[in-house]
Amino acid sequence: MQIFFKYKKVLVPIALIFFSFLLLTVDSVVRGKKEKAGSFFLAFLSPIQGAVTSGWDWLGKLKERISLDEDKGTILMEVQHLRSKVTELEEQRLENQRLRQLLAFKESGSFKDILSGSIGAKVIGREPTNWYRTIVINKGRGDGIEVDMPVVSYQGVVGYVSQAGGNASQVRLILDGDSSVGALVQRSRANGVVKGRGTNICEMVYISPQADIKKGDLIISSGFGGRYPSGLRIGKIMEVEKESYLQKALVLPTVDFSRLEEVLVIIQP
Amino acid sequence: MSILLWALLLITALVLQTTLLSPQQLHGVRPDLILLLSVFAGLYRGETKGGLVGFLGGLLEDFFSGGLLGMGALSKTVAGTLAGFLGNKLYRESPLVQLTVALAAVIAHELLYLCLSSIYTVPPFLLAKIIKLISLNIAINTALSLPIFWGLRKILRISKAKN
Numbered sequence: 001m002q003i004f005f006k007y008k009k010v011l012v013p014i015a016l017i018f019f020s021f022l023l024l025t026v027d028s029v030v031r032g033k034k035e036k037a038g039s040f041f042l043a044f045l046s047p048i049q050g051a052v053t054s055g056w057d058w059l060g061k062l063k064e065r066i067s068l069d070e071d072k073g074t075i076l077m078e079v080q081h082l083r084s085k086v087t088e089l090e091e092q093r094l095e096n097q098r099l100r101q102l103l104a105f106k107e108s109g110s111f112k113d114i115l116s117g118s119i120g121a122k123v124i125g126r127e128p129t130n131w132y133r134t135i136v137i138n139k140g141r142g143d144g145i146e147v148d149m150p151v152v153s154y155q156g157v158v159g160y161v162s163q164a165g166g167n168a169s170q171v172r173l174i175l176d177g178d179s180s181v182g183a184l185v186q187r188s189r190a191n192g193v194v195k196g197r198g199t200n201i202c203e204m205v206y207i208s209p210q211a212d213i214k215k216g217d218l219i220i221s222s223g224f225g226g227r228y229p230s231g232l233r234i235g236k237i238m239e240v241e242k243e244s245y246l247q248k249a250l251v252l253p254t255v256d257f258s259r260l261e262e263v264l265v266i267i268q269p
Numbered sequence: 270m271s272i273l274l275w276a277l278l279l280i281t282a283l284v285l286q287t288t289l290l291s292p293q294q295l296h297g298v299r300p301d302l303i304l305l306l307s308v309f310a311g312l313y314r315g316e317t318k319g320g321l322v323g324f325l326g327g328l329l330e331d332f333f334s335g336g337l338l339g340m341g342a343l344s345k346t347v348a349g350t351l352a353g354f355l356g357n358k359l360y361r362e363s364p365l366v367q368l369t370v371a372l373a374a375v376i377a378h379e380l381l382y383l384c385l386s387s388i389y390t391v392p393p394f395l396l397a398k399i400i401k402l403i404s405l406n407i408a409i410n411t412a413l414s415l416p417i418f419w420g421l422r423k424i425l426r427i428s429k430a431k432n
Contacts, residue, residue, distance in 0.1 A: 008317060009316055009317055009353075012316075012317045012320055012321065013316055013317065013320035013346060013350040016320050016321065016323075016324040016346045016350075017320075017343060017347065017350075019324075019342075020324065020327070020339045020346055021339065021343060023328075023331075023338045023339030023342065024338065024339030024343060024385065024389065025339075026339075027337045027338040027339060028389050048280075049284055049287055049288050052284055052285070052288040052289065053289075056288065056289055
C-alpha cells in the first residue's frame, strides 16, 4: 500500500489508461453492452439537456422577436417617409403642371401684352366659411400689388385685389355678391354684367331681351368698367331666364375656385 | 475543490457540449469542454487528478457518443496526465505556458483519438475528413483554453474561500 502511495502519480494514470484500454477492447469485441449504462446516464441527463435546449431556443426566439419588432418599426418608418416623399413629389408635379399652364396662358398671343407685367402669386388662405368670397395671396404692396388690380388664372377671371398688405393681399372673387364684371357672350357679342351670388355659381344680368344667348355659350370679359381687360374667360351659361324687359342667365365659372392655387395679378390692365 | 464540484463541472460541460455547443451549431467543430477541464485539472491539480478527471469525463462522453466505450476515456486520461506532468515542470501561471500545455495536451488527445479511431472504428477513407476536423478541433480548443482556464480558476478561488 505504501508503494502505491509512493508511486501514486504514476500508477493512477497507468491504471486508468490500462482500464480504458480494457474497456475499449471489450467494447470492440462485444458491442452494444454500454447501452444499459448509457441509458442510465441518459435518463439522468436528458431532462437537463431538454431544459437547456428549450431555454436556448426560447432565448433565440425572443431575440428573433425583438429583432423582428425592430425591423418592423424601421420598415414602417421608412414606408411613412417614402409615402410623404411620394406625396411631396406628386405635389411638386402638380404644381409644376399648373405653373406651366399659367405660364402658357401668360405668354399666349392674345393676352401677351396685358399679362406681360403680371405677377404670379400663390393662394395661401381661403374663406373660413362655406361662402366663396375671398382668398389670400402671398404677394402684397412690397411686390407692387395695389387695390383693385384684377386677378386671373389660366382658367379665367378670378377677381380683384380688395386689400393689399405688405406681403399678402386679399382677393375678392367674382363669386362674391359685391363683385361685378363687364361681360359679353362670345358667340353673339351680347353684353351684360356677371355678378356673384355668394355660391359657386354666378349670374349674368342686364342682358337685352333681344340678345341671342343660349345654354353652353362662353362668357368673356368685355373690358367695360375698366377693371378687367377684355377677352378673359368668365364662365359658361348654364340656364337662361327670359323676363319681359331683360334676360338673365346662370353662369358656371370656368375657374375652379375650390382648387385654385396659383394666380396672376395684372399690374397694367 | 470537492468531488461534488468536479462532478458538477463535468456534467455542466457535458450538457453544454451536447446542447448549445453541438457540432451543427458551430459548423462541425465544437469546443471540447471536458478535454479542457481535464487539462485544467492536470495543470493545476497534478497528473493524478488530471488523469482521473479525464478518465471520468471521457467515460461519461463515451456513454453519450456513438463510438466505443473507452476511446474518450483513454485519450482524455492521457491528455489530463500529460498536462499534469508538464504543469509540474513549468511555471503554470504564465499564459504562454498555459497555452503551450493546452496545445500539447489537445494535440496528444486528438492524435490518440485518431489512432484509436483508425484501429477500432473508422474506415480509412474517412480519415482525411477526420484529420481536417481534428486540426480545427486543436485550433479551437487551444484558443479557448485561456478564457476557460481563467473562469475555472475563479470558480476554484470562490470554492476555496467558501471552504
